[in-house]
Amino acid sequence: KAGVTQTPRYLIKTRGQQVTLSCSPISGHRSVSWYQQTPGQGLQFLFEYFSETQRNKGNFPGRFSGRQFSNSRSEMNVSTLELGDSALYLCASRPGGSSPDTQYFGPGTRLTVL
Amino acid sequence: GQQLNQSPQSMFIQEGEDVSMNCTSSSIFNTWLWYKQEPGEGPVLLIALYKAGELTSNGRLTAQFGITRKDSFLNISASIPSDVGIYFCAGQRGNTGKLIFGQGTTLQVKP
Numbered sequence: 001k002a003g004v005t006q007t008p009r010y011l012i013k014t015r016g017q018q019v020t021l022s023c024s025p026i027s028g029h030r031s032v033s034w035y036q037q038t039p040g041q042g043l044q045f046l047f048e049y050f051s052e053t054q055r056n057k058g059n060f061p062g063r064f065s066g067r068q069f070s071n072s073r074s075e076m077n078v079s080t081l082e083l084g085d086s087a088l089y090l091c092a093s094r095p096g097g098s099s100p101d102t103q104y105f106g107p108g109t110r111l112t113v114l
Numbered sequence: 115g116q117q118l119n120q121s122p123q124s125m126f127i128q129e130g131e132d133v134s135m136n137c138t139s140s141s142i143f144n145t146w147l148w149y150k151q152e153p154g155e156g157p158v159l160l161i162a163l164y165k166a167g168e169l170t171s172n173g174r175l176t177a178q179f180g181i182t183r184k185d186s187f188l189n190i191s192a193s194i195p196s197d198v199g200i201y202f203c204a205g206q207r208g209n210t211g212k213l214i215f216g217q218g219t220t221l222q223v224k225p
Contacts, residue, residue, distance in 0.1 A: 108156045
């Protein structure tokens with residue numbers, strides 16, 4: 001099976017702009033989660049989507065939003081970019097059934113805000 | 115945000131040595147996971163633990179889910195240069211997609 005894919009891999013934006021990142025989960029996986037990774041804060045959970053509905057949300061401002069499509073692909077959007085939003089944004093997918101299962105990560109999108 | 119306490123923060127060892135790292139939390143988890151991340155890549159799952167007391171191996175890697183459900187450890191035996199990377203523990207409660215991560219252990223192996 002193909003793994004989790006994320007596009008683009010690298011992105012450079014300026015303060016005040018907005019950005020949309022895309023994630024395609026492993027085939028058959030219905031749950032997609034997003035994480036932000038920075039040297040200072042480490043890996044922090046942003047949100048999880050399952051069957052097109054946001055199921056969990058981390059402690060991030062409303063500038064961070066996401067959505068999931070019927071084919072389980074997901075996008076996350078960051079509006080009014082700040083310098084501190086520079087980070088590696090990781091997407092992870094899992095089957096999302098009734099039993100605890102494990103998440104598989106994509107390679108990430110490296111966002112630099114100038 | 116919340117993080118798990120992972121130690122040591124970094125290790126520099128000789129090829130062939132065994133490595134041990136651990137993760138502790140003030141609250142319980144239902145699942146413990148261990149990931150490895152290399153530069154420019156996302157974390158890769160190494161071992162998943164679902165039951166308190168569970169001991170699971172994956173090649174030279176062995177991990178255990180602590181009996182109190184508040185800790186886990188990872189051992190790497192006979193380290194090789196390709197073991198270099200950052201190792202993260204992660205805890206999960208229930209059946210959610212929210213993982214709480216440790217700060218990571220950076221492993222360097224000298225040939």
